[in-house]
Amino acid sequence: xxxxxxxxxxxxxxxxxxxxxxxxxxxxxxSDKNQPMNIEADALRYDDAQRLSVFTGHVVVTKGTxxxxxxxxxxRQDPQGHQFGRISALPGQRAFFRxxxxxxxxxxxxxxxxxxxxxxxxxxxxxxxxxxxxYQGTRLNDEFNAALIxxxxxxxxxxxxxxxxxxxxxxxxxxLSGGGRVRVMLTPRPAAQxxxxxxDKLLLTPALGGASR
Numbered sequence: 017x018x019x020x021x022x023x024x025x026x027x028x029x030x031x032x033x034x035x036x037x038x039x040x041x042x043x044x045x046x047s048d049k050n051q052p053m054n055i056e057a058d059a060l061r062y063d064d065a066q067r068l069s070v071f072t073g074h075v076v077v078t079k080g081t082x083x084x085x086x087x088x089x090x091x092r093q094d095p096q097g098h099q100f101g102r103i104s105a106l107p108g109q110r111a112f113f114r115x116x117x118x119x120x121x122x123x124x125x126x127x128x129x130x131x132x133x134x135x136x137x138x139x140x141x142x143x144x145x146x147x148x149x150x151y152q153g154t155r156l157n158d159e160f161n162a163a164l165i166x167x168x169x170x171x172x173x174x175x176x177x178x179x180x181x182x183x184x185x186x187x188x189x190x191x192l193s194g195g196g197r198v199r200v201m202l203t204p205r206p207a208a209q210x211x212x213x214x215x216d217k218l219l220l221t222p223a224l225g226g227a228s229r
Contacts, residue, residue, distance in 0.1 A: 048080030048118065057089070068092040075103075081123070086111035086131070099135035110145060122157075125149045128165070140167040148174070157205075162198040176200070 058073025069091045077084040086103035093099050103111040110127040117123060126149070128142035142148065146165040150158040162176035179196035 051080035081116035103131040
């Protein structure tokens with residue numbers, strides 16, 4: 017039986033809401049925004065009154081270079097139009113996201129038991145066994161480990177907390193933050209080289225085996 021047109025339009029609206037929330041707008045470049053979106057899950061529940069969509073069971077979201085994986089993905093929108101998303105993992109596992117930053121060879125990955133996106137403040141919060149990695153090509157440049165990592169997309173700033181609320185990670189859960197402490201690995205970035213001007217060019221002479229200028 018063919019799905020009614022109003023239902024088709026509603027499902028399109030749900031998909032657009034999900035990806036606009038979880039695409040992490042600070043990372044998403046024009047190439048990702050223009051790519052088709054694909055969502056796979058075992059089940060979907062949509063609550064129109066609450067403006068809430070809940071995907072459950074082996075959820076995989078892809079759009080261009082964006083990849084999101086988790087057991088549950090919840091998406092909602094408040095009356096002011098701000099959008100919020102939460103990616104949750106099964107007990108003992110971690111949710112995952114990855115995206116290539118537009119216009120660069122840099123990509124960013126993140127893992128945590130829960131990942132929250134706040135469209136009102138443009139922040140990404142990774143809670144419990146959180147890790148964020150920055151890659152230059154295939155080379156790992158920076159790595160951040162903590163119980164809680166908050167990324168402000170507007171300012172490109174990280175905030176790490178080893179034991180939010182006074183609690184510490186248990187060693188039985190692969191304590192990535194080192195038992196209540198943060199751990200960070202930063203790779204030195206080469207200084208920007210000044211552009212070469214005409215006066216900086218090496219002039220070869222016949223005495224040095226070069227052509228005269």
